[in-house]
Structures are given as C-alpha cells and as structure tokens.
Amino acid sequence: MPQLALGRPGAAPLRRPACALSPATTSRPALHRNSGGHSLPPDKLAKAIALSRIRRILDLVSSLWGLAFLWILLGTRAASGLARWTQRPLRHRRLQGLLFFAVLLVILTLASLPLDWYGQQVSLRYGISVQGWGSWLGDQAKGLGLSVLFGAPVMLLFNWLVGRWPRRYWLAIWLATLPLLVLSIFLSPLLDPIFNKFEPLNKNHPALVAELEKVVARTGTKIPPERMFLMKASVKTNGLNAYVSGMGATKRIVVWDTTAGRIPDDEVLFIFGHESGHYVLHHLPKQLAGTAVFLFFLYWACAGLAAWLARRFGTRWGVESLASRAGFVVLLFAVSVGGFFLAPISNTFSRYFEHQADVYGQEAIHGIVADPQKTAVAAFNQLGQAWLEDPRPSPFIEFWTYNHPSVQNRASFAAHYDPWADGGQGRFFRK
Ligand SMILES: [Zn+2]
Numbered sequence: 001m002p003q004l005a006l007g008r009p010g011a012a013p014l015r016r017p018a019c020a021l022s023p024a025t026t027s028r029p030a031l032h033r034n035s036g037g038h039s040l041p042p043d044k045l046a047k048a049i050a051l052s053r054i055r056r057i058l059d060l061v062s063s064l065w066g067l068a069f070l071w072i073l074l075g076t077r078a079a080s081g082l083a084r085w086t087q088r089p090l091r092h093r094r095l096q097g098l099l100f101f102a103v104l105l106v107i108l109t110l111a112s113l114p115l116d117w118y119g120q121q122v123s124l125r126y127g128i129s130v131q132g133w134g135s136w137l138g139d140q141a142k143g144l145g146l147s148v149l150f151g152a153p154v155m156l157l158f159n160w161l162v163g164r165w166p167r168r169y170w171l172a173i174w175l176a177t178l179p180l181l182v183l184s185i186f187l188s189p190l191l192d193p194i195f196n197k198f199e200p201l202n203k204n205h206p207a208l209v210a211e212l213e214k215v216v217a218r219t220g221t222k223i224p225p226e227r228m229f230l231m232k233a234s235v236k237t238n239g240l241n242a243y244v245s246g247m248g249a250t251k252r253i254v255v256w257d258t259t260a261g262r263i264p265d266d267e268v269l270f271i272f273g274h275e276s277g278h279y280v281l282h283h284l285p286k287q288l289a290g291t292a293v294f295l296f297f298l299y300w301a302c303a304g305l306a307a308w309l310a311r312r313f314g315t316r317w318g319v320e321s322l323a324s325r326a327g328f329v330v331l332l333f334a335v336s337v338g339g340f341f342l343a344p345i346s347n348t349f350s351r352y353f354e355h356q357a358d359v360y361g362q363e364a365i366h367g368i369v370a371d372p373q374k375t376a377v378a379a380f381n382q383l384g385q386a387w388l389e390d391p392r393p394s395p396f397i398e399f400w401t402y403n404h405p406s407v408q409n410r411a412s413f414a415a416h417y418d419p420w421a422d423g424g425q426g427r428f429f430r431k
C-alpha cells in the first residue's frame with residue numbers, strides 16, 4: 001500500500017517497496033508447478049533461500065539496533081548532554097530545539113548507515129540493486145536532508161505539546177499527527193522526483209497505454225493517461241513494481257520501467273488491475289483511517305511506557321521530564337518498542353487490502369486477457385524471481401513482517417480463483 005510514513009523513498013535497498021504489487025514468496029518448484037502456484041528455477045531458488053535468510057536477520061538486527069542505540073543515547077547521558085550543548089550557541093528556545101532535533105536525526109541516520117550499507121552491498125551481490133555507490137550515498141544524503149527539513153520542526157511541535165499538556169500530551173500528538181499523515185500522502189508524489197525520474201507512461205509505451213485503457217474502461221476508474229507515470233527504476237534496480245500514490249490532485253498510478261516493456265503486457269495489465277483495485281476500493285483513505293486508530297492505541301500505550309521509563313531511569317539518564325529535549329528521546333524509544341511489537345497488526349490489515357487488490361486485479365482483466373488465472377500466476381512468478389523472494393517463509397514470519405501476502409500464497413490463490421466457472425461472477429464485477 002502507499003507510503004503512509006514520512007519515510008525515505010530512496011532508502012531500504014533490500015526491503016520490498018513500501019506499496020505496490022510487491023512480492024513476498026515461493027515454494028519448492030516441483031511441488032508448486034503441479035498445483036499451479038509460484039515457482040523458481042533451481043539457481044534462483046538457492047539464491048532466494050540464502051537471501052531471505054539475510055533479509056530476515058538484517059530486518060531484526062536493524063530494529064534491535066535502533067532500540068539499542070536510543071537506549072545508549074539515554075544511558076550514556078549523550079541525549080541530555082546534546083540538549084545542553086545545543087543551548088549554548090543559540091539564544092532562542094525554538095532554534096535550540098530545531099538544532100537539537102536536527103542533530104538527533106543526523107546521529108540516528110549515521111547510526112543506521114552501516115547496516116543500510118551492508119544491505120545495499122548484499123542487494124548488489126544478488127543482482128537486485130544495480131545502483132552505484134555514489135548514487136546510493138546521494139540518495140541517503142537527500143533522504144537525510146528531507147528528514148531534517150520535515151522531521152525536526154514536527155519533533156519540535158510534538159515536544160512542545162508534551163510540555164503544554166503533560167498528562168494528555170499523547171492525545172494532542174495524535175490529533176496533530178492526523179493532518180500531517182494526510183499531508184505526507186499528498187506531498188509524497190511531489191517529493192518522489194528528488195530520488196527518481198518520472199515520465200508520462202504513454203511517451204514510450206503508447207501500445208501498452210491503449211491496452212491499459214481497456215482495463216480503465218472496465219473498472220470505471222476514469223484514470224486518465226496523464227495520471228499514469230513511468231518511473232526510471234532500471235538505473236537502480238532489477239526489481240519489478242507498480243504503485244498508487246498521492247491524494248486528490250496528486251493521486252496517480254506509477255509503473256516502473258523494469259516492469260513495463262520487460263514483462264508481457266498481459267501481466268502488466270494484471271499489475272495495473274491490482275493497482276486500480278487500491279484506487280477503486282479506496283484503500284488509501286481506509287488505510288489512513290486504520291492508521292489513525294492504530295496510532296491512537298500505540299501513542300496511548302507508549303505514553304504509559306515512557307512515564308514508567310522516566311520514573312525508573314530519569315535520574316540516571318539526566319532526564320528531568322518527558323517534556324525536556326532528552327525526554328523526547330525517551331518517547332522515541334517507547335514508540336519504537338511499541339511499533340516493533342504492534343507491527344503485526346498493521347501488517348495484517350495491509351495484507352488484507354493487498355489480497356483484495358489481487359482479487360480485483362484478476363477480475364479486472366477477465367475478458368481482456370485470454371486466461372486471467374495463468375496471467376496472474378505468471379506475474380507473481382516474475383515478481384518472485386525479480387526480488388528473489390523467500391520460497392518458504394514461515395507462517396510466523398509472514399504474519400509478523402509481511403505487508404503483502406507471500407508470493408506463494410498469492411500465486412496459489414490466483415491459480416485457483418475462477419469465479420466465472422459454471423456461469424458465476426466476480427466479487428467486484430457483476431458481469
Ligand atoms: Zn498493492
């Protein structure tokens with residue numbers, strides 16, 4: 001699903017893209033060729049198994065290291081020391097706060113850089129990334145610039161809210177988060193060109209756009225060609241992807257150039273159908289509403305944890321209250337812990353929406369391509385191969401970390417989904 005966070009679009013080379021038809025899995029080829037599910041050639045299978053292990057470990061280590069680093073900042077009193085240090089050069093309290101949060105964001109980014117670097121190295125070794133180090137570092141720098149530009153003022157605002165309403169600050173922060181979420185979705189397509197080049201899809205793929213128009217007509221989405229973009233992903237990756245992003249005037253469908261032109265048009269139609277599903281079924285506002293509910297409970301629970309941490313360790317950490325600058329680092333720690341343990345909830349919702357979009361996509365191309373089942377399975381095979389998806393994810397790993405169902409599950413479902421047999425009809429299309 002579309003990026004909901006004020007994240008770094010250029011980062012996370014090893015991870016699956018945040019939205020999209022992005023993949024997740026497979027199983028032993030022989031087994032699943034028979035059942036019509038997902039399959040990988042033997043050489044890719046061995047690579048996919050090795051890579052998925054690295055991915056799992058790296059994801060876990062990154063999360064734990066993020067928590068450990070915040071703990072170190074507090075435990076060594078580096079956080080409270082930084083708060084004092086940023087007071088010296090500036091008189092104005094707001095400017096001191098901005099400087100503190102800007103420096104904090106730089107430090108946090110630098111702390112995660114070695115693991116990001118390693119992730120990029122692995123991605124290059126496995127032939128998923130093709131991005132040079134200069135370009136990669138450039139993306140990291142741009143990501144950091146954006147995060148300081150938007151993140152520091154937002155953190156300063158939240159920090160102020162804690163001091164203004166010491167008891168119910170989490171509710172105030174939640175209320176402030178909602179418009180910021182909407183704004184971040186609206187702005188994200190405008191920020192994307194900082195990292196990647198875009199062009200109208202019909203500039204180099206007019207035949208494909210003509211085919212896509214058939215799906216548009218069938219879905220009644222009224223997505224005009226001006227809202228279809230091609231992203232020049234091939235300079236950075238061999239991965240396949242397409243996604244919906246933006247809101248209102250910025251809403252659009254984006255297809256990577258590693259997808260359009262490299263895989264058969266029928267499969268691109270299916271991917272487009274899936275993305276149209278997100279569009280037609282209002283997944284973006286629904287996910288926004290879900291995120292709001294999720295954050296309400298996350299903030300509430302984390303406020304309790306933060307209060308306990310401040311009572312228990314405040315003196316040792318040099319944190320006089322949660323409303324102080326260093327106190328905000330305690331809140332960051334509490335939210336990171338909460339986010340880590342509550343991730344399965346948001347991932348479960350995301351997988352549900354992705355499954356709905358899969359069903360919609362398969363129904364949308366019915367009557368347009370010869371065999372919707374085969375086409376969908378073939379598209380999932382392309383995704384699984386391009387990203388070297390885990391052939392056998394454990395159900396627990398899928399439950400906890402996957403924001404899309406595994407490619408294996410998606411392909412198996414697609415292979416058997418045929419509502420039109422015996423004169424039936426689809427869930428979303430009545431004919
Ligand atoms: Zn999707």
